[in-house]
Ligand SMILES: Nc1ncnc2c1ncn2[C@@H]1O[C@H](COP(=O)(O)OP(=O)(O)OP(=O)(O)O)[C@@H](O)[C@H]1O
């Protein structure tokens with residue numbers, strides 16, 4: 001589903017900036033989230049994701065810039081906004097000596113939603129069976145699920161999840177991912193989810209924003225990012241060097257690399273006509289391979305952390 | 310909204326050691342006096358008239374209750390705030406649609422109410438001890454109540470101060486140190502310090518011999534400290 005420009009903006013930041021200890025850790029971020037988006041907020045460790053999210057939730061005050069959520073300024077209408085926002089910041093907060101139900105009840109009393117919501121959110125995150133156990137004894141995955149249940153308690157229109165899969169094993173990650181993917185269908189909620197791994201959100205995100213060293217360096221639909229990731233076609237042929245010269249002389253955009261011919265961003269027709277030309281000139285064509293750059297490698301390139309991970 | 314916050318606060322301290330402390334404070338104070346009276350029964354009780362016996366007992370209980378209150382308020386404030394610090398739950402609560410100042414007021418009120426329960430417990434416990442010691446005659450409930458609640462009200466600046474320190478600092482070492490030093494200072498504040506020193510107020514002694522002056526000053530300064538603490542809490546970013 002491609003974004004149409006007239007879709008309602010749910011969240012918008014304008015030159016959002018935060019200095020911590022005199023050092024800017026979020027720099028003039030302009031971020032836009034539309035209704036129904038699952039917005040993957042990506043960036044390596046220390047990029048400023050949590051700092052940005054804290055400002056979005058009114059937990060920290062921006063040094064400069066502004067935030068509008070549901071069209072309202074967070075500075076002026078924090079309470080009205082937060083009534084429709086559910087969040088999980090960094091790692092789940094919970095009261096270890098209380099059961100899952102009691103933890104949710106402590107929050108429910110502040111939200112003033114009906115008691116029945118507790119059972120509903122517990123069943124959404126599949127913790128109904130563990131509801132009467134003290135949370136202290138929960139596994140990390142269960143705590144994370146309880147955190148999501150807490151975020152869902154007020155039936156939010158916007159769900160803000162900061163690295164909800166951090167520290168989980170692959171099965172736990174998969175479980176949380178399935179859970180998050182199932183949410184928009186069931187409740188029509190818009191989701192902002194941060195991660196330091198593109199692979200973790202690429203299957204569910206409709207849009208991505210990439211932050212690096214405090215700057216939002218990319219923001220667009222996941223499709224656009226995929227297009228960027230579209231690779232080259234490599235050709236294995238007999239006598240490649242003369243094949244290369246031949247193709248160049250006919251104006252094809254071919255490259256020469258490690259004894260192989262490459263064609264950048266080639267559409268089907270170009271590839272077909274290249275192959276036809278080569279066969280006609282009695283070259284033997286052994287292989288025509290698509291070489292896709294992974295989204296992850298593009299992400300790493302953008303954030304300049306390739307090799308350091 | 311304040312009621313909702315308080316009901317949430319009371320839920321959060323369910324099954325917590327804090328309740329033990331709230332009960333153990335007054336029970337300990339009265340139990341120590343029970344031992345004192347048991348050991349020195351002849352000197353303290355024998356041949357005295359009833360009114361003197363009761364006022365003597367109330368005075369003795371107060372003498373121990375004061376330092377217990379001064380250190381108890383630091384402990385209770387630290388424990389009520391500790392519930393949030395432990396798993397860094399501040400960010401959970403403060404990302405909910407609640408006013409920051411109400412969250413702060415909730416913590417202060419919880420601390421103040423728990424201490425109020427402790428002070429209230431002193432009354433029936435003192436009566437029980439008096440009756441057990443065989444005191445008869447009219448029980449001076451008026452004196453019992455003033456001795457339970459006046460020092461509590463006069464100690465309000467310290468309740469507000471400890472609530473402030475414990476809520477704003479994740480590490481409780483400094484708040485607790487200040488609380489313990491405060492208790493020691495208040496124990497020696499009696500004759501030595503001028504009347505304007507707040508550490509003297511819980512003892513209710515002043516030049517005019519009017520306990521209500523100490524109480525009024527305590528409540529007034531308590532309010533000032535509470536508002537100052539709230540202002541700082543609201544201003545600060547949440548960790
Ligand atoms: N109190 C502080 N004083 C100074 N710098 C800070 C403070 N808190 C965080 N920072 C810095 O701000 C930067 C952004 O931190 P932030 O927690 O927002 O990153 P993040 O993108 O959430 O990273 P992660 O993936 O590790 O959670 C980091 O470089 C961090 O060192």
Ligand SMILES: [Mg+2]
Nearest residue numbers: 049050090163
């Ligand atoms: Mg983070």
